[in-house]
Amino acid sequence: MKNILLPLLIAIVVISCKPNKNEDIAEVFLPKTDHQLRQVPKAIITPSIDGNIDDPAWEKATWQPLDQNWLGDSYSNEDFSGRYKLTWTPEALYLIAEIKDDVLYDKNEDPLTLWWDDDCLEIFIDADNSGGGHQFNHNAFAYHVAMNGNVVDLAPGEIPTLYNSHVNSSRKTNGTTTIWECEIFIYEDTYIDHTANETKILAPNQKLGFALAYCDNDTSPERENFIGSVPVEGEDKNRGWIDAGIFGTIQLIEKR
Template identity: 30%
Template sequence: MKNKNLNSTAFIGVLILLFLVSCVTKNTGNQESSPTSVSCSSGSEDAATLSIPDGVFEAKKATATIQIDGCSKEAIWADVDWYSMNYLWLGEKPTKSDYQGRFKLSWDVNYVYVLVEITDDYLNPTLKNGIENYWKGDYVEVFIDEDQSGGNHKFHHQAFAYHVSTEGHAIDKSTSEETIFLDEHIQVVRSQDGNKHLWEMAIQLYDRQFDENSSENIPVLILKNKRIGFSIGYGDNDGTNRRENFMGSKKNHGINNDEGYTNAAVFGSLLFVE
């Protein structure tokens, strides 16, 4: 009887240990992602897409909760315009069968909501850990400058250049010049219907005081008529060892259209309206 009690105690201890281990998350290069894509019951609508050369956008406030599930079923998504992200920033302009991109915007007091639709005949993942050569896989890049003050942000948080990978990571550079996950900033779920991919995101805003080494960072609340620096682009890789082209939301993104990851002054803008 004594042995049975000991065995039961040991078994319970192992279960508790496994539970505790499973609850630990780390912001390191070995972090695993949630499932890379989900299935939705229907595809996106066939609607007109607006091209905005100067990258000056508006986001309409959501009046109901937006569930980040990759399926864009909320009424707000049917009520706002598609914006184009087909301006060539780097590489050679792809054919329409290879790539087309567009996005929608919304907001509430806590989040900027971004719905991205990509037509891409081949989605190339980043490396398994999501860190090394993260810009060489297919990814959506979201550029955000919370106070629209511009300036250099390459190795500090004057602004952010979130590389949102196919695996669901949000990747940027740290103040120590390392590549880090900032997954707590962005909720993202990707769905797929043939060669169409929807990336649905909820993004929290952080100001220049953000400290990647602190757990006390407080997101900035969003109010009507607030304006932020904003651009969005897509890095396309069809299976090679390099980024083949980079398409974006505004016609010019700095010198050689490649300043966004260092200079927030080249971003477009986003105004929050009701």
């Protein structure tokens, strides 16, 4: 009887320990702290999503740097520099980014193939500022906004998915300077793909996890740099797509 039960018990243990493909790889995530806490004033005028940096809606907002090299070798200011502003209304979060990039490169025609190796803006949103893993779930979103406006993130099941209805964007390029303007609709972690989901209504004093990044590729087989808005401790700084705990925190306020 012992010879029969032992292999059976081993098989049960192996099966029970096998990770679920739809869950994040086994990893311990630290509780979210309000590091890089920044206040975001409510919009007096709702921005027009047209890539116009001189829109009066952005006049009172403060520029923030995009200058943390999360991935790749050091780069020059001629190769890349970036900054951004935020504002909000009850309906959405608004972003304008000024990116100076000497080479714009859109390598893959298929928006769901190696999208991170194209030049793109990446917007990280954690609706309840809870941190934690979000690699293959909707605890947080990592929206890759392509130059043509497609928006990609991974859905549960490791499925590359278009979320074009989540981010409305406009892009204007003059020389080496590109203005990206985005209207970002916020969804809670209860979001279910391919069903009707209500957006989160924004209000004063709410806190959201937020980070911004830029994938920079100057015609290489893979992206050359990944530049973010938040300092990340440790050797592995490319953790935003896995760990919402590295996001900064924005607090919505009525006025400055």
